[in-house]
Amino acid sequence: MNQQKIVPNLWFDTEAEEAASFYVSVFKDGRILDVSRYTDAGPGPAGTAMAVQWEVAGQRFVGINGGPQFSFTEAVSFQIGCADQAEVDYFWDALTADGGEESQCGWLKDKYGVSWQVVPDGMAEVLGNPDPEAARRAVEAMFRMKKLDIAALRAAAAGDEVAVG
Numbered sequence: 001m002n003q004q005k006i007v008p009n010l011w012f013d014t015e016a017e018e019a020a021s022f023y024v025s026v027f028k029d030g031r032i033l034d035v036s037r038y039t040d041a042g043p044g045p046a047g048t049a050m051a052v053q054w055e056v057a058g059q060r061f062v063g064i065n066g067g068p069q070f071s072f073t074e075a076v077s078f079q080i081g082c083a084d085q086a087e088v089d090y091f092w093d094a095l096t097a098d099g100g101e102e103s104q105c106g107w108l109k110d111k112y113g114v115s116w117q118v119v120p121d122g123m124a125e126v127l128g129n130p131d132p133e134a135a136r137r138a139v140e141a142m143f144r145m146k147k148l149d150i151a152a153l154r155a156a157a158a159g160d161e162v163a164v165g
Contacts, residue, residue: 008078009062010114011070016063017049019112026094027056043067077107077115084120085150091118092147106148120150126157134158 012019017035024030033053038044044065052063082088095118096102099111106117127142129135134157141156142148 004060007060007062009064010072011066012063012112013068014044014048014065015112016052016065019114020052020054020061020063022110022112023056023061024054026091029058030054030056033060072109072113072115074103074107074109074115077117079117079119082118082120088118088120088148088150091116102146104146105142106145108146118148120148122150123148123153126150126153129157131157 035049036051038046038048038050040046049065054061080091095110095116096108101109106119109115126138138153138157141153
C-alpha cells in the first residue's frame with residue numbers, strides 16, 4: 001500500500017466502525033483497512049472499536065471512538081468532485097439518507113455530522129465565467145440551491161430563467 005502523507009483523522013463518540021462501513025458502502029471502491037479494538041485496559045469497553053482505518057476513492061481515513069467531547073463542524077468538509085448530475089444526485093441522496101441534513105450551495109452533513117460538498121464538474125468554469133454578468137447570475141442561482149444542478153447553473157449564466165428548488 002502506498003503510504004499517504006496526510007490522513008484525515010475523524011473523532012467519533014462511538015460510531016467510527018459504523019461510519020467507516022457506511023462510507024465504504026457509499027463510495028463503491030472503498031474498503032476497511034484495519035480495526036483496532038479496546039482491550040480491558042480501556043478507556044472504551046473491551047472489544048469495541050478504538051480506531052478504524054478505511055479507504056475510499058484512493059483516500060485513506062482514520063476514525064477514532066474518542067467519546068463525546070468533540071463534534072464535527074462545517075469548518076472542515078470533504079469535497080466530492082462529480083462527473084455529472086447523476087453522480088451528484090447519487091452522493092447527495094446517499095449522504096443525506098437516514099438523518100443527514102441538506103445545507104446550501106452543495107453542502108450537506110451526513111448522519112454522523114461530517115460535512116461534505118457535492119460538486120459537479122464544470123462549477124469553476126460556470127462561476128468563474130469571464131463575463132461578469134454571467135458569473136453573477138450563476139452565483140445567484142447557486143445561492144438559491146441546496147443540491148447543485150449544473151444544467152441550471154449553466155442556464156442561469158446564459159441568462160435563461162431558472163427555477164431553483
